[in-house]
Amino acid sequence: MGGGRKEIPLAVVQRLPHYLCYARERKKEGLQYVFSQEIARDLGLTPSTVRQDFTHLKILGVAKRGYDIDGLERVFSHALDMDKEKRVVIVGAGNLGRALALHGNLGRYDFHVRAIVDVNPKVIGDNIGNLTVQSMECLVDIVRDERIDIGVIAVPAPSAQEVADRLIMAGVRGILNLAFTRVITPRRVRSVDGRIVSSLLLLSCTMADQSQSM
Amino acid sequence: MGGGRKEIPLAVVQRLPHYLCYARERKKEGLQYVFSQEIARDLGLTPSTVRQDFTHLKILGVAKRGYDIDGLERVFSHALDMDKEKRVVIVGAGNLGRALALHGNLGRYDFHVRAIVDVNPKVIGDNIGNLTVQSMECLVDIVRDERIDIGVIAVPAPSAQEVADRLIMAGVRGILNLAFTRVITPRRVRSVDGRIVSSLLLLSCTMADQSQSM
DNA sequence: TAGATTGTTAATCGATTAACAATC
DNA sequence: TAGATTGTTAATCGATTAACAATC
Numbered sequence: 001m002g003g004g005r006k007e008i009p010l011a012v013v014q015r016l017p018h019y020l021c022y023a024r025e026r027k028k029e030g031l032q033y034v035f036s037q038e039i040a041r042d043l044g045l046t047p048s049t050v051r052q053d054f055t056h057l058k059i060l061g062v063a064k065r066g067y068d069i070d071g072l073e074r075v076f077s078h079a080l081d082m083d084k085e086k087r088v089v090i091v092g093a094g095n096l097g098r099a100l101a102l103h104g105n106l107g108r109y110d111f112h113v114r115a116i117v118d119v120n121p122k123v124i125g126d127n128i129g130n131l132t133v134q135s136m137e138c139l140v141d142i143v144r145d146e147r148i149d150i151g152v153i154a155v156p157a158p159s160a161q162e163v164a165d166r167l168i169m170a171g172v173r174g175i176l177n178l179a180f181t182r183v184i185t186p187r188r189v190r191s192v193d194g195r196i197v198s199s200l201l202l203l204s205c206t207m208a209d210q211s212q213s214m
Numbered sequence: 215m216g217g218g219r220k221e222i223p224l225a226v227v228q229r230l231p232h233y234l235c236y237a238r239e240r241k242k243e244g245l246q247y248v249f250s251q252e253i254a255r256d257l258g259l260t261p262s263t264v265r266q267d268f269t270h271l272k273i274l275g276v277a278k279r280g281y282d283i284d285g286l287e288r289v290f291s292h293a294l295d296m297d298k299e300k301r302v303v304i305v306g307a308g309n310l311g312r313a314l315a316l317h318g319n320l321g322r323y324d325f326h327v328r329a330i331v332d333v334n335p336k337v338i339g340d341n342i343g344n345l346t347v348q349s350m351e352c353l354v355d356i357v358r359d360e361r362i363d364i365g366v367i368a369v370p371a372p373s374a375q376e377v378a379d380r381l382i383m384a385g386v387r388g389i390l391n392l393a394f395t396r397v398i399t400p401r402r403v404r405s406v407d408g409r410i411v412s413s414l415l416l417l418s419c420t421m422a423d424q425s426q427s428m
Numbered sequence: 429t430a431g432a433t434t435g436t437t438a439a440t441c442g443a444t445t446a447a448c449a450a451t452c
Numbered sequence: 453t454a455g456a457t458t459g460t461t462a463a464t465c466g467a468t469t470a471a472c473a474a475t476c
Contacts, residue, residue, distance in 0.1 A: 011443055013419060017412035021396060035457070042398075047457090048445050055459065063452045063457045079419075086418050095313035100410065102309065103370055105394045109411055111418075150417065156317055174421045176414055180319045182235060184256075192417040194410050196314065197323055198231040200390055203364065203406040204300050204325075205227060205293075207388045225467055249433070261433090262469050269435065277433045277476045 008079065012053045018043055019053075020076035023069055033066040082110045087147055089172075091163050092154035093118040093126060093133045096178055100154060101128050114146040119159075136166070143170035150174045157181040164191070222293065226267045232257055233267075234290035237283055247280040296324045301361055303386075305377050306368035307332040307340060307347045310392055314368060315342050328360040333373075350380070357384035364388045371395040378405070 022043060026034055036050040043050075054060075054067070057075050061067040077083070088111050090097045100106070101113050116128055119136045126133045134142065142148060151167035153160050153175060160179035167175055168189050175191040177183050185191040236257060240248055250264040257264075268274075268281070271289050275281040291297070302325050304311045314320070315327050330342055333350045340347045348356065356362060365381035367374050367389060374393035381389055382403050389405040391397050399405040 009443070014416065016419070017409070017415045018396070020415075025396070037457085046445060048447095049443085051457095051459065052444075061458055063450080063459090064455085065452075066457080080415050081419050082415075086414075095309040095316065099309035099313060103394075104410065105371065106411065106414070109415060111414055149421070150414070157319065174417045176410070176417055178410070180317075182232070182239070190417055190421050192413045192420075194408065194413045195231070196318065196390070196392070196408050197320065199406045199408045200300075200320070200325055200364070201231045201234075201294050201296075201323060202228065203388045203390055203404055205230070205295050206406075207363070207404050223467070251433085260469060262471095263467085265433095265435065266468075275434060277435090277474080278431085279476075280433080 008056050012056050013079075015043075015045075015053060016076055016080050020073065020080060023073040023076060027069050027073060032069055033062075034069060034072075035066040036061070038066075084110075086111050086149045088113045088150045088152060089139070089142055089146070089148045089167075090116040090152045090154055091118070091136070091139070091167065093120075093123045093128065094154065094156075097152075097154035098128050100152065100178075101131060111150070114148060115142045117142065139166055140170045143167075143172060148172055150176060153177045153179050153183065155179060222270050226270050227293075229257075229259075229267060230290055230294050234287065234294060237287040237290060241283050241287060246283055247276075248283060248286075249280040250275070252280075298324075300325050300363045302327045302364045302366060303353070303356055303360070303362045303381075304330040304366045304368055305332075305350070305353070305381065307334075307337045307342065308368065308370075311366075311368035312342055314366065314392075315345060325364070328362060329356045331356065353380055354384045357381075357386060362386055364390060367391045367393050367397065369393060 022039065036047040036054070039045070040047045040050045057079060059067060059072065059075050088106065090101055090113060093116050097116055097118075101116055106113060113131065115134060116131050117134045117136050117139055118124060124133050124135050149172065151172040153163050153167070155163050157180045160177060160181050161183050164175055164177065164183040164185060168185060173189060175183065175185060175189060176194055177191060178194045180195060180197050182193065183191060233253075236253065250261040250268070253259070254261045254264045271293060273281060273286065273289055302320065304315055304327060307330050311330055311332075315330055320327060327345065329348060330345050331348045331350050331353055332338060338347050338349050363386065365386040367377050367381070369377050371394045374391060374395050375397050378389055378391065378397040378399060382399060387403060389397065389399060389403060390408055391405060392408045394409060394411050396407065397405060
């Protein structure tokens with residue numbers, strides 16, 4: 001008696017953000033239907049994979065017409081739990097925290113940044129968009145009062161674990177760690193690393209592979 | 215007659231940055247040896263996977279003593295091509311670009327940020343660390359003269375593809391796209407997305423899974 | 429020595445791809 | 453209708469885990 005959506009394979013879930021983003025792009029172009037073949041080409045998959053994925057998501061298309069883009073967007077959003085609004089606090093009002101608060105486009109994906117905090121007295125009180133930087137001391141109250149779900153770590157690496165511990169204590173359910181280090185969380189608090197350095201390393205390493213095969 | 219390192223499975227390569235980071239952490243603690251079991255516990259893997267990965271990397275340990283941490287660091291660095299210095303240009307001198315240039319710790323992984331450019335005349339001439347923001351017009355010259363390998367896109371989503379095109383024209387071999395959208399590159403130019411929104415979506419989605427199973 | 433850990437082979441698992449009948 | 457595309461089943465592929473002899 002599973003929860004229904006639970007059975008979607010991990011590999012499919014990981015492709016969901018790309019599918020969603022793609023559906024929105026094509027929709028903006030005014031398109032109404034897409035073929036699995038087009039999706040595959042544009043996202044670097046095979047048509048088989050796309051159709052197989054859609055089967056898991058119970059998405060139905062029409063032969064020779066393809067898949068309804070509005071429908072796709074709806075299913076992807078739902079599968080990604082975007083129906084529920086997610087409340088976010090950003091820890092760290094440096095460049096990274098500001099970038100995310102101002103240009104992160106988080107609203108487009110139903111993430112609501114409710115507060116931004118920092119330890120540095122010099123930046124407390126700064127206005128960032130329509131938020132005011134608050135003291136780190138307020139974190140517990142903020143998480144409780146604003147019913148925060150997710151904490152984003154946007155502080156230098158050495159403080160990352162301490163921030164994570166405080167977020168966990170404060171009661172968040174998930175952590176996005178943008179610091180360039182690993183943080184340890186208890187099992188009940190999910191944590192995802194957005195480590196830019198990892199991406200760069202993988203990039204440079206596959207670039208090397210490429211030059212080898214030429 | 216393969217290039218030697220080429221045969222490492224993708225799954226292993228993707229774990230390399232984590233292994234490397236972990237080795238450095240333990241080294242800083244003054245540790246000299248680790249067991250596959252410890253690594254597995256701390257990185258969320260099984261000891262089997264760790265030992266299997268090490269076999270691919272031709273890493274040898276000693277029964278009952280474990281793996282030499284200095285040796286590990288050396289192998290991981292080498293496998294990630296960190297021997298070669300990688301030259302980077304950052305496009306976009308907004309908060310995100312600044313954050314990366316100032317606090318990205320890229321030097322620790324042999325990435326050298328040689329230049330940062332922007333279209334906005336207001337920020338051209340700004341000093342960021344020991345770099346001065348240059349005009350976007352200079353991109354081609356910079357890539358050629360500084361022998362840039364990698365371009366980092368740190369501009370708002372709507373300009374991302376245009377920036378990618380200019381980087382490709384200028385001759386970079388790899389692109390790290392930090393904009394919140396997808397960019398299209400020809401096959402010869404590798405591209406990796408650092409999309410924070412994707413991470414957030416996956417995080418919130420697995421959080422939901424968690425609450426279901428409680 | 430006894431017990432623990434490695435390195436590697438074999439078994440399992442899951443994800444991708446191929447193939448094809450059903451459908452438009 | 454003929455040709456193209458879907459939905460799904462079966463085959464392939466690759467990655468993870470289990471198991472165990474060799475080693476310390």
